[in-house]
Amino acid sequence: MGRFFDVADGGPVRLEVRSVDGRDFTLLRRIGYLSDDYDQPFVVPIDLERFRTDFASVPWIFTWLVPRSGRYAAAAVLHDAIVVEGDYDGPVIDRVEADRIFRVALRELGTPVLRSWLMWAAVSIATMWTMPQRRWRWRGAVVLLIGMVTAVGLVATGDLFDLWSVLPWMGERSLAAELAAGAAAAVVVPSVLALSWGRFARAGIITGVALAFLVHVTLAIVALFGLYRLAERLVSGPTPSVAPADR
Structure with missing residues (x-):
């Protein structure tokens, strides 16, 4: 301490x-x-x-x-x-x-405990990204985990709403059973992918599991912020790239 x-x-x-x-x-x-x-x-x-x-x-x-x-x-x-x-x-x-x-x-x-570990995982990603030794190996591991977890999360959502049937752990089950299977997969899949992070695996597990549960909230925030920026641009006009000179 x-x-x-x-x-x-x-x-x-x-x-x-x-x-x-x-x-x-x-x-x-x-x-x-x-x-x-x-x-x-x-x-x-x-x-x-x-x-x-x-x-x-x-x-x-x-x-x-x-x-x-x-x-x-x-x-x-x-x-x-x-x-x-x-x-x-x-x-x-x-x-x-x-x-x-x-x-x-x-x-x-x-x-709080969860927030402190999330913040630690975030700075660990930054550390991996700037590692001078085997830099592209570490960056590749970060991109792979984030990309795969996001993709699987979106596919699972479509599976949940019966847009397609792709993931074996979802299947044709009750809504409660599919939600439970999806939650379990949101822990297992990132944990397996995090093994590629080597000594940073614990940070990878935290990052992957958090992303799996928060990916939809995050995408919704991005969409809402994009709509806000569009509305702001329509109302206020383009932002000047250079501040006007003093008169």
Whole structure:
């Protein structure tokens, strides 16, 4: 385990930030995190040239599930720093270990269990995507799992509504039996595909199962957002690419 603290006075952490561009922020006070696994604390600096954060880097389609900020904001700031050597002061660690520390810190800040593991799985995907060794192997595993789970989920939906009969575990059964079989498959299929993630298999299982159950909600949000953007464009007109000059 560990604890966050204010570097200036050693008291409770105080997260004070200043906006850089409306999306990224820089710290006004250094924050520290002391892990039980290390003798030295991790310290996030206030130097704009060294470090800036966007809090939790959550794609917009998932912000309904995991907002960009919340009680876990300090953990998100810490993670943004310790994933890059030189962006913080403290023990030198690799990105996989930074992800683990992030998961522990989330729980210490009171983040619910499911949300903390989902957030950890998300940053693990980013770590896989940027791995310098066998990069395309890891990226291929990510794309395969996400693509296959999405495709199977959509096919299963069509099977449920008798648009076709393709998946053997669905078949011609009662609605309750098909829903139960679909839920079981939503756990088993991603878990099998996650084996291709190797040492990241646990993150793959979490990602795949979550996607299997949330794929329809996610697609609905994408569709609704697309309709909103279309309506906004019709009402407001095209967004100027260059701001008008001051007069």
